[in-house]
Amino acid sequence: AQSVTQLDSQVPVFEEAPVELRCNYSSSVSVYLFWYVQYPNQGLQLLLKYLSGSTLVKGINGFEAEFNKSQTSFHLRKPSVHISDTAEYFCAFGSARQLTFGSGTQLTVLP
Template sequence: AQSVTQLDSQVPVFEEAPVELRCNYSSSVSVYLFWYVQYPNQGLQLLLKYLSGSTLVESINGFEAEFNKSQTSFHLRKPSVHISDTAEYFCAVRGTYKYIFGTGTRLKVLA
């Protein structure tokens, strides 16, 4: 069975500091991985995805994630965060029809 683990429920970080949000997955089939962002009282928005090819994927707002098959990880990173990055971040893996989500990491950017 597929599963996703986000070990950090909350990550506080100062503005302009780097951040890494951790995601580990378990899957016995081809892996399609996603990071979504959720702002308060809104739906989830796709941040970036790994389907195949280059193991490093980037979003338009400076986030990147690296697919590491040997460590079964898909950690999300940003070299310099902004106040506006404060949100909840979900890692997900796609199954046949279903998507398995992690429990989320609340990123709090401090001034």
């Protein structure tokens, strides 16, 4: 069975500082990994995806993630955050018929 673990439930960070949101997965099949962002009272918006190829994936809003097969990780990074990045972030594993989500990380950017 596949599962996704987000190691930090809350991450506070000051504006313009770098941030890393951690995600680990377990799976015995082909790996498709995603990061989604959810703003209050809204649905999920795709930030980036890893399907195959280069292990460094660049997404929207300056975010990037690195797929590490040996460590079964897919951590999300941004070199300099903005107040507007405050939101809930979800890592997800994709199989043929569904997404399996982690429990989410609340990123709060402080002025």
